[in-house]
Amino acid sequence: MPASAFPVHTLESAPPAARRTMEAVSRKQGYLPSAVALLASSPELLDGFLKISALFESTTLDPLSREALIMTMAVRNECHVCVAMHSAKLTALDAAPEVLAALREQRVVPDERLEAMRQFTLSVIATAGAVDDGTLQAFLAHGYTTRNALEVVLGIGAYTMSTLGNRMTGASPDPQMAAFA
Template identity: 65%
Template sequence: MIGRLAESPETLDGFLRLSGLFEAATLDPLAREVVIMTVATRNACHVCVAMHTGKLTALDADGELVAALREQRALGDERLECLRAFTLAVMDGAGAVRDEVFNAFLEGGFTRRNALEVVLGVGAYTLSTFANRMTRAPLDERLAPFAWSAEEIA
């Protein structure tokens, strides 16, 4: 994946900077992975889904949570489902989120800062998922145990 992005050093640098900034956000690591997996499955990026399934596994995330994210299903954890729904609303509305959705996000324990961090995550991983799909990035062998296909959600 990185090798393919490196064909455009600016694109690679942009992704690395954006993803690094997202990793430094105030959202906790599990919440960041929910945002990433929501973007990755919505954009059908097999590389990102596999990679971030691995990251969720390393975080000892609940197996049902991982399965639900991979299958684009509602999450059993109310707070994380609020985050997933907000991320989808950001993507679906190109940032124009209805007041009731925004208010539900805030009532779910998140902040206005977190909302902007979701936008950062959506931007970083939209760049990654689009580039991976466009360049037909292959799945690295080490990610084979976490392989995913959009057909899983069909």
């Protein structure tokens, strides 16, 4: 289905079940991101992603590790709106510019711990979760835990929904994210 088939909803045109979520996002962000307006065609996907994303944010993974996972997913799945949004978030977290550049370019990250997150995320995807013991041990050797390994699965699930939905709808970075596109 061509991206133009998906309407960019307003609060008035959105399905009633999506309106409360859209209002909450708009209040939090100060504007209604176009990705949210596009995903509103499925209130269930929009609400599900935001709930799972909030759960992922509440995990024991540190913020930079979570963002390394998200950027790995965004770049891998070529979700340009996600790359812009999470580049902004990494910048706000004071991530080193070379870390951000490496994540965006799918290169080795100069921070060994974040590189371990990137590699583990890619392994979990490539093996559909059946990572071998050596891969798990390499992840754990960088200070991560078995709980963190399972939290990676949660992050992959959340950002699979987001990146695939955004690509299907043709979401692009909003003007507020232009500097990070």
